[in-house]
Structure formats: structure tokens, C-alpha cells
Amino acid sequence: xxxxLIADDHPLFxxxxxxxxxxxxxxxxxxxxxxxxxxxxxxxxxxxxxxxxLDLHMPGSGDLxxxxxxxxxxxxxxxxxxxGSEDSSIVAKCIGFGALGFIPKSLPSAEIAEAIDxxxxxxxxxxxENRERLDVISDEDQQLAQKVSELTPQQYRVLHFLHExxxxxxxxxxxxxxxATVKAHITAIFRKLGVYSRTQAVLVAExxxx
Amino acid sequence: xxxxLIADDHPLFxxxxxxxxxxxxxxxxxxxxxxxxxxxxxxxxxxxxxxxxLDLHMPGSGDLxxxxxxxxxxxxxxxxxxxGSEDSSIVAKCIGFGALGFIPKSLPSAEIAEAIDxxxxxxxxxxxENRERLDVISDEDQQLAQKVSELTPQQYRVLHFLHExxxxxxxxxxxxxxxATVKAHITAIFRKLGVYSRTQAVLVAExxxx
DNA sequence: AACACTATTAGACCATAGTCTAGATTGATA
DNA sequence: TATCAATCTAGACTATGGTCTAATAGTGTT
Numbered sequence: 001x002x003x004x005l006i007a008d009d010h011p012l013f014x015x016x017x018x019x020x021x022x023x024x025x026x027x028x029x030x031x032x033x034x035x036x037x038x039x040x041x042x043x044x045x046x047x048x049x050x051x052x053x054l055d056l057h058m059p060g061s062g063d064l065x066x067x068x069x070x071x072x073x074x075x076x077x078x079x080x081x082x083x084g085s086e087d088s089s090i091v092a093k094c095i096g097f098g099a100l101g102f103i104p105k106s107l108p109s110a111e112i113a114e115a116i117d118x119x120x121x122x123x124x125x126x127x128x129e130n131r132e133r134l135d136v137i138s139d140e141d142q143q144l145a146q147k148v149s150e151l152t153p154q155q156y157r158v159l160h161f162l163h164e165x166x167x168x169x170x171x172x173x174x175x176x177x178x179x180a181t182v183k184a185h186i187t188a189i190f191r192k193l194g195v196y197s198r199t200q201a202v203l204v205a206e207x208x209x210x
Numbered sequence: 211x212x213x214x215l216i217a218d219d220h221p222l223f224x225x226x227x228x229x230x231x232x233x234x235x236x237x238x239x240x241x242x243x244x245x246x247x248x249x250x251x252x253x254x255x256x257x258x259x260x261x262x263x264l265d266l267h268m269p270g271s272g273d274l275x276x277x278x279x280x281x282x283x284x285x286x287x288x289x290x291x292x293x294g295s296e297d298s299s300i301v302a303k304c305i306g307f308g309a310l311g312f313i314p315k316s317l318p319s320a321e322i323a324e325a326i327d328x329x330x331x332x333x334x335x336x337x338x339e340n341r342e343r344l345d346v347i348s349d350e351d352q353q354l355a356q357k358v359s360e361l362t363p364q365q366y367r368v369l370h371f372l373h374e375x376x377x378x379x380x381x382x383x384x385x386x387x388x389x390a391t392v393k394a395h396i397t398a399i400f401r402k403l404g405v406y407s408r409t410q411a412v413l414v415a416e417x418x419x420x
Numbered sequence: 421a422a423c424a425c426t427a428t429t430a431g432a433c434c435a436t437a438g439t440c441t442a443g444a445t446t447g448a449t450a
Numbered sequence: 451t452a453t454c455a456a457t458c459t460a461g462a463c464t465a466t467g468g469t470c471t472a473a474t475a476g477t478g479t480t
Contacts (some may be wrong), residue, residue, distance in 0.1 A: 081454095152457065165410035168437065172217035180460045183438060188440085197466090198437075202409050206416050279441045362427060378467065393468060400468085405437090408467075419447095 001118070003029040003048060007066075008082060013105065017053065017082075021116070025029050029083060043074055047147070051120060054099075056083040056090070064093060064208060065148065065156050067176030071098040072149035080119050087184035090174040093131040093209060096137030097145055101125040144204055150192045158185040162198055163205040212330070213239040213258060214318040217276075218265035218292060225314065227263065227292075230319030231326070246276050246363060253284055261330060263417060264299070264309075266293045274303060275358065275366050281308040282359035290329050297398055301340040303419060306347030311335040354414055358400045368395040372408055373415040 002025055006014050014032055021028060031046060034040040035058050045047060052070065056063055080101035081094045091102045101119040102126055102153055118125040137145075151159065154175075162169040165178060167185070174177040186198065195201050214226050214236055224242055232239060239255060243249040254258060262284075264276060280289060290311035293302045301312045311329040313322055314337055328335040347355075361369065364385075371381040378396070382389040396408065405411050 064370065091452060092413060117431090124434090154458070161223060162409065163413075165405070165413055178457085181458070183436095184459070187438060195375070196438095197377065197411060197460090199372065199412050201376055202412060202418070203373075206413070375425070387428085388430060388433090391467090393466095394429070397468060397470090399431070406468095 001027045002050045003031070003044055003046065004051045004053060005031045005033060005039070005046070005049045005205075006053045007033040007036075007042075007058065008053070009058050010036050010055075013055075017112075020112055023109070024113035026114075036069070037157065039066070039070070043070070043077070049077065051116065052077055052079045053082050053103075053116075055091075056081055056085075056094075062126070064097060065151075065160075066093060067097050067099055068145050068149045069153075069156075072146070073099065077121055078122070078189055080125075086127055086130065088096060088130055089209070091126055093137070095124060095126065097140075098160050101128065102130070143209065144193075144208055146171065148204070148208060155185050155192070156192050159189055159201060159205055160183060162189075163202050165202075211237045212259045212260045213241070213256065214263060215241040215243060215249070215252055215256070215259045216250075216263045217243040217246075218263070219244045219267075221266075221267075225324075230322055233319070234323035234326075246279065249280070249284065251275070253280070253287070260389070260415065261290045261326065262287055263292050263313075264289055265328075266291055266295075266304075269358065274307060274355075275336070275361075275370075277304060277309055278359045282356070283381065288329055288332070288344065290293060290326065290335075296337055298340055301336055303347070303380060305334060305336065306351075312337065314341070330366050354403075354418055357403050358414070360401050365395050365399050368392060369399055369411060369415055372396070372399075373412050375412075 004021065007019055008014050009016070010033075018030055021030070021079050025076055027150050030115050031049065033042045039052070039054070039058075043052070052074075052191065054066060054070065056066070058066060067081065070077070076100075079099045080103055082103050082105060083090070083100045084105050086102075086104040086106075094102050100122070101115055101124060105123070107115070107127075115125040148156075148159075157170060157175060161174060166174070168179050168182045172182045175182070186201075189201055193201055195204065214231065216227055216228070218224050218295070221244075228240055231240070232270075241252050241259065243252045249262070249264070254356050262280065264280065265275070266274075277289065277291065277381070285308075289309045290313055291309045292313050292315060293300070294315050296312075296314040296316075310332070311325055311334060313325050315336075317325070325335040327369070358366075367385060368381060370386060376384070378389050378392045382392045386393070396411075400406055400412055403411055403414050405414065
């Protein structure tokens with residue numbers, strides 16, 4: 001009796017995936033989440049999830065942050081990344097940051113099920129094309145990722161906008177908070193990342209391709 | 211009667227390269243330069259140089275800036291990059307930014323001469339290992355490179371330190387000028403790159419891997 | 421030599437970034 | 451319910467960043 005959590009902001013895709021899985025796994029329980037917050041709280045309520053199917057591009061998730069955060073909070077949970085893109089460097093990053101699999105959305109459902117079988121057995125599965133260059137993540141990048149995982153979701157959002165080159169005033173407008181609050185978050189980000197200027201914080205984000 | 215310009219800050223290497231070339235090219239005239247400034251003035255004085263052998267890591271050159279600058283000022287001059295490293299992405303960037311060849315310093319002298327022959331005929335030459343993935347540089351990156359080439363050497367140095375995450379005060383100390391002057395340079399850099407904050411300038415530098 | 425042009429320099433001034441302190445809210449726990 | 455911890459919020463204050471103006475020095479041109 002397996003239990004999966006599907007985290008994807010696209011309801012139609014969740015439905016399609018659900019259908020594909022139902023044909024291949026009998027006795028399957030599915031939970032759903034549509035953003036990072038609901039994913040984390042779903043994991044918090046259900047402590048017996050066997051596999052997380054995590055979309056990279058979710059609201060509040062910002063590419064790698066969702067994965068980094070989940071891996072930090074639930075290191076034992078197998079995670080398969082579901083993604084529209086299949087860029088080699090992204091695939092490598094995901095595996096490097098602890099995902100057991102990387103499943104492109106374009107895959108036929110039979111192959112998706114096959115990939116999930118592999119992952120449930122504890123093995124790594126990535127598309128054939130990406131199997132060659134799975135660069136190892138450096139120790140330094142691992143440490144940086146660990147620091148990034150300590151950021152709160154709101155702080156992560158602020159870092160994301162920092163990385164876009166926005167001014168504090170613009171970030172405040174985007175998030176609907178005052179500039180003073182943005183500054184407070186930025187100070188907290190500096191502390192957690194171990195830097196002392198916005199430029200350096202941006203360089204950390206750039207390095208992890210957040 | 212060929213005329214080459216060797217631009218490398220290592221006198222011993224210039225000498226070794228000179229020796230290797232003398233065996234393969236009769237009637238060879240050699241000019242030497244040890245930093246970016248002397249390279250540019252040498253090119254300015256000698257308008258009949260047939261080939262520039264350019265080291266990537268030279269004082270005042272900061273990896274790709276030297277190449278970008280030379281290509282902007284002398285678009286018709288064949289340039290072969292000489293480098294200690296042979297990282298694939300760097301090779302691709304160099305070729306993308308208009309170098310005709312990329313010659314690792316570790317190459318035996320016979321192969322260096324062979325590579326130079328190829329380049330003099332107007333063909334591209336890179337190490338065997340790097341021949342597969344010569345990613346094309348995007349139009350946007352080309353435009354950015356064109357903008358970076360408009361920076362003066364001093365402005366480029368400032369951008370380099372910006373990219374290291376230094377404060378204006380620290381940059382001023384490094385360059386032996388006042389903070390006010392650093393700020394003036396930074397404003398000029400913003401204008402030329404078409405950005406309006408140091409964060410965005412840093413992101414441009416990061417994107418071009420300067 | 422006189423000229424225009426550009427890089428470099430810097431001071432005065434204003435805008436933005438960043439720190440410190442602290443109240444309000446939420447969630448888990450006893 | 452009471453309480454602790456963490457997050458989010460923001461105001462007051464200081465440091466740093468960025469613009470404008472302008473002087474100086476070098477470069478090439480006529």
C-alpha cells in the first residue's frame with residue numbers, strides 16, 4: 001500500500017499523473033499539493049509518505065529552493081523531480097542536491113511508472129540523454145545549499161528578487177510589504193548565508209542557480 | 211614573412227613559445243607584450259601583425275575581457291588563445307567571442323605549430339577533447355560583450371572587484387584611488403552596460419564569466 | 421601650437437542599503 | 451489556557467551607494 005505526494009501547481013497535470021499511476025500501482029494512496037507551503041504541511045501531517053513527486057516550478061518554490069528545503073527537513077524521503085525542462089545542468093543539480101530521480105513531463109506514462117519503480121527501490125533514475133554527465137556538487141556548494149535551506153520561504157522570495165536585481169522598494173511592492181521589512185529580511189538573509197552585502201548574497205544565489 | 215604578437219605575462223613561457231615557433235616558421239618576426247595595455251599599444255604601433263597569441267590570465271585582462279577588447283578594437287586580427295586551463299566552457303566562450311583557436315599550454319610544440327598553421331589559414335582549432343560541445347553564444351550575450359568592450363581598463367578593474375562582492379571602500383583601497391572616484395567609475399559602468407544598480411552590473415559580469 | 425576628445429580623478433549632495441530595537445502573529449507544547 | 455520559539459512586521463538611525471558637476475591630464479588631429 002504505497003502513498004505518494006504529488007506537488008505540482010497544474011491541476012490537469014496532477015490528474016493526468018494520477019491516472020497514469022493508478023494503472024501501474026494497485027493500492028495507491030495519493031496526496032496532492034499545489035505550492036511549497038502546502039507540500040511542507042502535507043509532509044508534516046502524513047509521516048508515512050513513500051515518495052514525493054515534486055515539480056520544480058511551483059509558486060514559492062523558485063526552482064531549486066523547494067528541493068533543497070524538502071531535503072533538509074525530510075532527508076529520508078525519496079524525492080523524484082517532475083519537470084517540463086530537461087536541461088542537463090538542471091538535472092545534474094537536482095541529483096546533486098539529493099533527488100533520487102528526474103522525470104520529464106514529456107515521458108510516456110509507462111516509462112514514468114518504470115522510473116518510479118526504480119526510485120522506490122532506492123536507485124537513481126534520470127532520462128537516458130542525461131545519464132552521462134551527472135557532475136558532482138562541490139562541498140562548498142553543498143554547504144551553501146545547507147545555508148539556503150535555513151531561509152524561511154519569505155526570505156527566500158526576497159533573495160529571489162535580489163537575484164533579479166530589484167531595489168528594496170521594488171521588492172517591497174512585489175511582496176506587498178514595506179521597505180523596512182524587506183531590509184529586515186535582507187539582514188536575516190546575510191546572517192544565514194554568512195555574507196555582508198547584497199552583492200555577495202546575489203552571488204551565492206547565482207552560484208546555486210536558484 | 212609572418213609577424214606574431216605573443217601576449218603572456220610569463221617571460222619564460224614567451225621564450226619557450228618563441229623557440230618552438232622558430233623551428234617551424236622560417237622568416238618569423240615576433241613581438242611581445244606582458245599585459246593588456248602593452249598588447250593594445252603593440253597592436254596600435256604594428257598594423258601588420260598576422261596573429262595574436264593571447265594568454266587568458268594577464269594583468270589587467272581578467273580572463274575574457276582581454277579577448278573581448280581586442281576583438282572589438284581589431285576585428286580582423288586572428289586571435290589564438292593560449293591558456294593553462296582547458297575547461298570546456300571557457301573554450302566555448304573564447305571561440306564564441308571570436309577567437310580562432312584555443313591552445314593549451316600543455317600541448318607539445320609540434321602540435322602548437324600545427325594548430326597555428328590551421329588558424330593562419332582562417333580555420334578554427336581547439337583541442338580534440340573540446341571539439342564536441344562548442345555552444346553558440348546567444349545574441350544577448352554578444353550584445354553584453356559588445357557593451358563590456360566599451361569599458362575602459364580601469365572601469366573593467368572596478369567591475370571585476372564589484373563582481374568579487376567588494377564594497378566601494380575596499381575597491382578604492384585596492385586601486386589606490388578615493389571612494390568618490392570608484393563611485394564615478396561605477397556610474398560610468400552602469401551607463402555603458404545599460405543597468406541601474408551594482409547588483410545588475412554584477413549579474414552581467416557573472417553571465418559573461420568575466 | 422591650438423584644438424577637440426576622452427579617461428581619470430574627486431567633492432558635494434541626495435538616495436538607497438543595512439542595523440538595531442521591538443511589537444504582533446502564528447504554531448507547537450505542556 | 452499559558453507559554454515558548456520562530457517568523458513577520460516596521461520605525462528610527464547610520465553607512466554605503468550613486469548622481470551631478472567639474473577640474474586635470476593625456477591623446478590624436480589639423
